Amino acid sequence: MQPCIFRASALDGGMFPYVTLAKDKSWQPGPYDGVELLVLHKNETTGGVTILRKFRAGLTVPAHVHPLANEYCYVLSGEWEEGGAVYTIGAFFFAPKGVKHGPHHAKTEVISLTVFDGPLTVQ
Template identity: 35%
Template sequence: MKRAMWINADFSRRVVVSGDAWDWVASPQAGVERVMLDRIGGEQARATSFVRYAPGSDFPAHDHPGGEEILVLSGTFSEGGKDFPAGWYLRSPPGSRHRPASAEGAVIFVKLRQMRPDERAWVRLDTRDPARWRVDGDRRRCDLFANGDEAVCLLALAPGQPLLAAAAPGAEAVVLEGAMLAEGQRLGPGSWLRLPPGTHSDVVAGPDGATVYLKTGELGLWAPQGAP
């Protein structure tokens, strides 16, 4: 039995991983590597990761009992005979099954086993479609998913704009373009941060603005209990 891993398992603490500090580790499947951002469990874990597929790599067909959320960051990710280039958002509910692959190679942001058990939504949308974006106050927004527990979107922020427009029970962001500033640290593309409840007014877009993936809600709601 593989030992359980507890990586950034305390949701009451701020966590920052800079995009220039990714630490790739091999997965059980040849040609597939990952950066473990948070993780609770063994190989079958509640996890948030960046995953890199080498050209021509794939994973055997497998189930996702707790659901899976994906944002394609680069290259082309494929499943079920369909190709999803960079910018596609995929959300598959608990009990879903797929065989992922990438002919040209891809880097994706992945969240596993973090959905409410009764979720049934399937989402497949292209965030690079201008029609999906709208003006929301002083920022531009592309809504991806929302229910009573969480809201997921992309935000385009002008220089100096805060990540959060109001206090949130928790927030998680990936910098896609530009940069964010947090406690004076510049977080460029590929940076990931997870914030505990609050306003976090120090987390703002850098001097050239930023485009980010943002999830708000009680992020540890479906986490297994017992983390140290």
Template identity: 30%
Template sequence: MRAHVELIHENDYIFHAGELPFGEGRILERRLSTDEEDGSSSLSLHATADWGRSAGIAHADTEFYVVEGSLIYGGRELGAGGYIQVPKGVPMDWIKIREGSRILHWREYGDAGFDPLTSVTETDATGDVTVVDATTMEWTEATSVGPLTPLYIKLLHRDPKTGFYTRLIRAKKGWTDHRLAHHPCYEEFYTLGGRMAYNFGDIDEGTYCFRPAGVKHGHFIAETDIDWIIRSDGELTNWYTTSEWVKWGGHPENYDEHNHAHQPVISTLPVRSRSRGEWSGDGM
């Protein structure tokens, strides 16, 4: 299980050497969130020189999304908005990331292990590799519950068996929802551009969240048009809470119960990075 991360800004995190076995070149990574039980990770890659790796088989479901710069996959070059998904155990073609590029990289249900191949035809394993240029896709209006202005989506990949999906979502300036929502699946996002006021803190470009299933969240106001790339490990259903309350308290023996700085907080606080500021606990 990954920790509840809400919110961090990637610039608050340090760089590590990129954990991409059998690659050549120079690439760094920021570890947005990791699962130390199975190796699942969400990473922000920064190529400080050209970096590349030959064909092979990854030990995890593998995804790449180009934020800035370009990536070449099997001879096809993808700029910002380029996306690749390779299922676990399925051969992936050679890949090259250009110097100066920023790439989001996810490994799911496995670690960084990688078995090189001389070519993708060396194995009998089969499966569908998804390669998408999101800039060529149209935004589709998403269904909503309640009298809200719509969100817009570009579906990049969906697993037909599990419902696991990766998609782009856009909220137009002024979009708002003050209900609290929770989901039967996890929800993860990285902010590609724009700004939103939110109960956990302000969301802007580079802001990241990993929210386990069942965690309530809400009070959104889009201050500009805002875009995210969002992932969930199942069908995302919004369960809403209104007129919320939490039974929480006791007799304060030696502190001021009316002073917010003195009040105890629920122990399951999320991981937050310094630039996101303090959080009042609103929305829980």
């Protein structure tokens, strides 16, 4: 497989105005103990973020609301449970802004690709 090498910029007509590699980023503490975030992109205008989220095996995230953003989540690895349903690799879900969801229980370590279309806040 060819490595991803960023040569173009948004100004010179390159295909993608932004390219990053996860390996060049660092995991940061998330909003709950046992959750880590790797920010792939932040939209400086909307505050929205595209992130990888890692949930420690056995972790239960309490029911919560994202008051400022819709949440789009795709499970890349692991499995978690919510409301009796088990989500595994390939599952996609959408949580509308302001709608309570959870609790989520990570049955194994879970990694998801998640997009918040506004600032990532939790209540």
